[in-house]
Amino acid sequence: MAEPARTEETSPSVFPGGAELFRLGPAVAHLNHGSFGAVPLPVMAAQQRLRDEADADPDAFFLAAPDRTAQARTRIAQHLGMDPEGSALVANATEAANLALDAAGLSADDEVLVTDHGYGTVVAAAARRARVVTVALDPLLPDEEAVRKAVLAGVTPRTRLVLLDHISSPTARFIAAPALLSDLRERGIVTVVDGAHAPGTLADPLAGNPDFWFGNLHKWGYAPPGSALLTVAPRFRDRVPAPVPSWEDERGFPRSVEYRATVDYTGWLAAPEGLDLLARLDAPRVRRHNSALAAYGARLLARVPGLTPLPYDERLPMRALRLPPGFARTPAESVALREEIAGRLGFRVLVWPWPGGGGIRISGQIYNTPQEYERLATALGRLLDGR
Incomplete structure (x- = not known):
């Protein structure tokens, strides 16, 4: 198969010093930052200093952990434009979803x-507590307004709560836009927003003021794994359950949620360092760079026969394309193709399943280069042609 046709367009520039900030291995090209992130070296060093401190004097470290966690949370909230007393540090978006759904007080008859x-795991959390109604959104819906109309068309008099992705994981689409959240609020519906990809990606991640919002800090916020933030509207804060009983229960939200006895707090305490680094690198510049890289990669992949680009938002550092029919129709098929792309071709990407045929999602980050996407387009084209 011939290589994807080249155009005269200028490829994005390499971010100066970006690759040197990470310890990623050379065996594969890491074009999937959106799934698990990657921890920059300065943040690793900050976390290691905290581990050394805990090892040197465990008593002092754990006795101070609640106050130091609150201080870290305040720094994070300032970066994200959120109320530090209305937010709690949690392990990840899935844990936050479960806490939010419990606080909403759902019954089995609620929709x-x-x-x-x-x-998947966030939707499953809702299904454990209430009756889930799924709105089918065509991946090719052209814009936020089309998404808004499709979601509102699914609302019924029995709808108690709407759970929406801020930015959808597989398809990299804006779903919980401020206009949609406003419409739902006017209908008296509780809104829960899964903002897993929002911290570090969006300048104003809480736009629209949902009742519950949560986002991972370890993806685009450069924090260690196991770092996320849950933000709760005032009327629900005293309903958020503590994950485990602790000595901080009497303090209420957010401390009752954060204190976990003798667990490893170093990731949370180092998390502000990631957002500090992003600010030093110039966050708007990083966002523009990452979006331009993802867009460049998507344009190259769109020239591969059979790949169809999906609508996108130019603010986002991810792009998605549909694979030819018959590829990645099921979760098992998508995992197999993902691992083949990693093992045979040497690229980490997300492959997502969809009935009839799934898709591929790529990310852009400051450690990536335009040449990685060029090589991916050539290699993937040959792989698909060989099928």
Whole structure:
């Protein structure tokens, strides 16, 4: 198969010093930052200093952990434009979803509206508590307004809560836009927003003021794994359950949620360092760079016969394309193709399943280069042609 046709367009520049900030291995090209992130070396060093401190004097470290966690949370909230007393540090978006759904006080007869772009474990958390109604969103819906109309069309008089992705994981689409959240609020519906990809990606991640919002800090916020933030509207804060009983229970939210006895707090305490680094690198510049890289990669992949680009938002550092029919129709097929792309071709990407044929999602980050996407387009074209 011939290589994807080249155009005269200028490829994005390499971010100066970006690759040197990470310890990623050379065996594969890491074009999937959106799934697990990657921890920059300065943040690793900050976390290691905290571990050394805990090892040197465990008593002092754990006795101070609640106050130091609150201080870290305040720094994070300032970066994200959120109320530090209305937010709590948690392990990840899935844990936050469970806490939010418990606080909403759902019953088995309540209806929770979700979309078929929702993250699997988050949707499963809703299904454990109420009756889930799924709105099918065509991946080719052209814009936020089309998404808004499709979601509102699924609302019924029985809809108690709507659970939406801020940015959908597989398809990299804006779903919980401010206009949609406003419409739902006017209908008296509780809104829960899965903002897993928002911290570090969006300048104003809480736009629209949902009742519950949560986002991972370890993806685009450069924090260690196991770092996320849950933000709760005032009327629900005293309903958020503590994950485990602790000595901080009497302090209420957010401390009752954060204190976990003798667990490893170093990731949370180092998390502000990631957002500090992003600010030093110039966050708007990083966002523009990452989006331009992802867009460049998507344009190259769109020239591969059979790949169809999906609508996108130019603010986002991810792009998605549909694979030819018959590829990645099921979760098992998508995992197999993902691992083949990693093992045979040497690229880390997300492959997502969809009935009839799934898709591929790529990310852009400051450690990536345009040449990685060029090589991916050539290699993937040959792989698909060989099928």
